[in-house]
Amino acid sequence: MVALLHCLLVSGNFYMRLKISLLFAARSLGLFALSRYVSNDHVRVLCYHGGCVGDESQYNSKLFTSQAHFRERLDWMQAAGFRFISLDEATDIDKGQPADQPRVVITFDDGWHTTAACLLPVLAERQIPSTLYLCTKHFLEGWPVPTVSVHYILWKTRQDTAVVNGLCPDLDGKYDLSNVHERKQLITRAIAFVKTKHSRAEVCDALESFALCLGISPSQLDLASRRFEYASREEIQTASLTCAIEAHGHVHSYPAGAPDRFAEDLRRCSDEIAALGLPRPRHYCYPSGAHDEAAARVLHQNGMKSATTCATGLMEVGERDSYYYLPRFLDGGSVHQIEFEAEMSGFSELVRARLLHPLSVLREEGLVGLARRWLQRQPRAADAVQ
Numbered sequence: 002m003v004a005l006l007h008c009l010l011v012s013g014n015f016y017m018r019l020k021i022s023l024l025f026a027a028r029s030l031g032l033f034a035l036s037r038y039v040s041n042d043h044v045r046v047l048c049y050h051g052g053c054v055g056d057e058s059q060y061n062s063k064l065f066t067s068q069a070h071f072r073e074r075l076d077w078m079q080a081a082g083f084r085f086i087s088l089d090e091a092t093d094i095d096k097g098q099p100a101d102q103p104r105v106v107i108t109f110d111d112g113w114h115t116t117a118a119c120l121l122p123v124l125a126e127r128q129i130p131s132t133l134y135l136c137t138k139h140f141l142e143g144w145p146v147p148t149v150s151v152h153y154i155l156w157k158t159r160q161d162t163a164v165v166n167g168l169c170p171d172l173d174g175k176y177d178l179s180n181v182h183e184r185k186q187l188i189t190r191a192i193a194f195v196k197t198k199h200s201r202a203e204v205c206d207a208l209e210s211f212a213l214c215l216g217i218s219p220s221q222l223d224l225a226s227r228r229f230e231y232a233s234r235e236e237i238q239t240a241s242l243t244c245a246i247e248a249h250g251h252v253h254s255y256p257a258g259a260p261d262r263f264a265e266d267l268r269r270c271s272d273e274i275a276a277l278g279l280p281r282p283r284h285y286c287y288p289s290g291a292h293d294e295a296a297a298r299v300l301h302q303n304g305m306k307s308a309t310t311c312a313t314g315l316m317e318v319g320e321r322d323s324y325y326y327l328p329r330f331l332d333g334g335s336v337h338q339i340e341f342e343a344e345m346s347g348f349s350e351l352v353r354a355r356l357l358h359p360l361s362v363l364r365e366e367g368l369v370g371l372a373r374r375w376l377q378r379q380p381r382a383a384d385a386v387q
């Protein structure tokens with residue numbers, strides 16, 4: 002025990018290591034198996050983004066997933082007896098319909114070229130269904146996404162100072178990269194600079210020129226690999242043969258508090274997907290998970306069956322009112338295998354819902370608040386039974 006504590010304390014991220022150790026202990030005690038039994042009827046919805054062809058998974062492991070990591074997860078789920086179903090099937094399941102094995106839906110956000118090139122082929126060879134939520138503005142642009150590319154360049158540079166010269170008056174200058182304010186200022190100005198370009202060649206040229214100012218060569222940036230841009234029209238059409246193409250909005254931003262703008266964005270996205278010769282989308286994914294209470298009404302009026310968030314949790318089948326705010330689990334290379342198993346077994350959700358949530362209510366609202374919330378749950382439970 003002393004050795005274990007010493008190891009935890011001296012080796013960096015203490016809380017993460019403590020969490021990992023506790024999860025291993027919980028699995029050894031059979032709590033994962035018990036949680037899986039209890040939550041067997043719930044559907045697990047997994048979220049991925051792009052694949053990886055270079056070092057971009059080190060830059061952002063939840064935005065770019067290596068094919069090896071993806072294969073490992075699928076191997077584990079298949080060996081553990083999970084059944085892969087489509088989002089359509091998941092949202093058609095009736096309440097109370099028993100499941101003989103836990104079910105999983107795989108989703109991809111955005112529509113990256115590397116999703117189509119690196120991840121979807123792995124699913125196709127195993128005949129696993131999936132859903133890709135397409136953001137149509139970036140898709141139509143067909144060039145590297147400025148925000149992601151610029152942030153990658155700032156992550157990649159080893160320089161302490163950036164001297165930008167000859168790109169544009171608003172961006173040119175000397176920046177101390179150890180200064181948080183100056184670093185943010187450089188990022189904002191660089192993104193604005195790249196967004197003034199209106200063709201793939203111009204955007205790539207602007208990004209490469211900016212990267213050179215930070216000591217990164219064009220070959221290191223490797224825009225030719227298309228790792229920071231979306232799939233082409235042909236790639237999306239090919240992907241649609243094995244993967245449902247659904248809506249992620251036209252612009253990658255949810256207009257909270259503006260339902261009319263949301264409806265317009267949704268229609269534009271839907272029209273662009275239909276223009277590819279694909280079925281009109283029936284499912285939506287909130288960009289960056291942002292949403293509000295008005296979203297459900299707009300989605301319903303526009304024929305949508307479901308919408309996914311970035312909130313972690315399990316999907317309760319048959320609870321159709323909740324389908325416009327479906328929880329998912331965002332997987333990536335930084336997620337330890339034992340954390341993944343904890344989520345997939347339902348153990349993490351049980352801890353959050355049955356232990357952590359009541360504790361936070363108790364801390365914020367006291368015993369009276371906890372009792373009031375518990376009493377308020379009763380009518381909802383009764384409705385659910387009907």
Ligand SMILES: [Zn+2]
Nearest residue numbers: 110111288289
């Ligand atoms: Zn997105």
